[in-house]
Amino acid sequence: MSAGQIDPAALAALERSAQNLLNAGRFDEAEALLAPSLASGTGPLRLWRLMAAALRPQGKLAGTRAIQEMLVANLPGDYPIRFDLAETLLLLGEFERGWREYRYRYSLAHTTQYERKVQMPRWEGQRLTGKTLLIHDEQGYGDTFQFMRMVPWAKARSGARVVLEVNAEALPLARRLGGYDELVVRGELPPAFDQHCEMMSLPMAMQLKLTDLPGQVPYLSADPQRVEHWRARLAHLPRPLVALVWAGRPTHGNDANRSMALARLAPFAATGASFVSIQKGPAEAQANEPPAGMSLLSLSDEIRDFEDTAAILEVADLLISVDSSPVHLAGALGRPVWVMLPFVPDWRWLLGRDDSPWYPSMKLYRQPQRGDWDSVTRALASDLKRLVAKTPRRATP
Known part of the structure; x- marks a missing residue:
């Protein structure tokens, strides 16, 4: 029976076995189990997704990327696949496309809690002279510390009045950052704004390249x-x-x-x-x-x-x-x-x-x-x- 003719019961059993191996961290065994069914270069997309999950932890990133790009081409509305591709591209230093795909990080099981439903346009890097831009953090503390460096860059690029919103834990450090016009803590109502941008969407808006890094360091200071x-x-x-x-x-x-x-x-x-x-x-x-x-x-x-x-x-x-x-x-x-x-x-x-x-x-x-x-x-x-x-x-x- 060819790869494209796996009967439903056998396919379900293969998926279960492969997923169990992945859950157990036995990635090389999962790869070996899936390989015969995908050897022709065809096969169910569900198996290819499992194969990518088996290859990446082994450091086989060329194969992982090829599979993820194929899956995105065939399932463009599948956000988890696009997020997986974004992480692979960014790990490889391919920032241009990586940041674009990274915008699909929301609507995932582990990120839904972070998403902000903002009823204003997301900033895309254009000039906003005379307008107000809200920049807000979104994920872990490390993410906030890493991307706070870009707040002054965004103010210079946009020409806008910048309101920075951060979590309460980062607020004292943010006070000494500079490069913004007003600072608010997450959970409080921010002042009126025209556009917004998540802190980790700033790289996409500003087309961040490796050569732009690190910028001015240090950019945070202790009390x-x-x-x-x-x-x-x-x-x-x-x-x-x-x-x-x-x-x-x-x-x-x-x-x-x-x-x-x-x-x-x-x-x-x-x-x-x-x-x-x-x-x-x-x-x-x-x-x-x-x-x-x-x-x-x-x-x-x-x-x-x-x-x-x-x-x-x-x-x-x-x-x-x-x-x-x-x-x-x-x-x-x-x-x-x-x-x-x-x-x-x-x-x-x-x-x-x-x-x-x-x-x-x-x-x-x-x-x-x-x-x-x-x-x-x-x-x-x-x-x-x-x-x-x-x-x-x-x-x-």
Whole structure:
């Protein structure tokens, strides 16, 4: 029986088996299971969708992209497929089409809660002299910290009066950003406006290219009074002082792939650095039982908000973290940050490079193969030893 003649019962069974393998993270087995039915280059689109889901986590992005483009061509109204293609294109650094496809990020199971039903036109990059433009955040804190850099760019491009709306947690940092005319907190009624733009739609409106990055860095700053508080609080710790985050938000769809247990950072213990935990959420309790020999002070209970986090990052010599909001905050502050990335990372980290065009003060450490955090932590420990060797062992000034 040819690929195009799979009977309905056999097709349903094949789909179930492939989906079970994907759910179990057995991506190579899912690929092998699907391949015979798709070997001719034809076959049900449902199987091709599963094949793309099997290839991408293995880092087979050329094949993933080809399948996703075929699916978009055949199912242009299927927004989840278009969103998947957007993430692949952006990961490959193909910003022009990637940003266009990224506008389909709404109406998905995990993004419906973020969508704003705004009854005014979305800004598309044109001049708006004499008009008001509302720019509002939409997703996670890291997204807000990353794309706040574009607010002053949008004001310069549009010529408009810009109203910036952000979540309450980012509001104090936004006050020191500049590049807008009025600041409001999400949940309050904004003033009248003529057009609006989500913060993460600014790249599409302004046709952002890799060569436009990073712009002025730092573009966020810590509160000086908070900095002095944390400088005094941490004054007894020898340098270098390294802040740690080992787990992201558990509700994030990719959290199992990007987070780890503190125990995985055991190679850091022998480096001689002083560590502070700025981990928040369920994983913060792990700081009470650090790896043997690690000098770790947990600050989690003392951190009230991102103002505290920003101030700690100003005092610390370095942040080492998984892909989470503090890495964007550190990058936006221009502070040194080393990021531990999974084998196939989120699109914003691109591929095959140990630096980030978004943040000049950042270094990326990538898994050489899926799930291999040990190689990452060994590389970090080696670099950390070199940092310790050239840092005077003095307490915080």
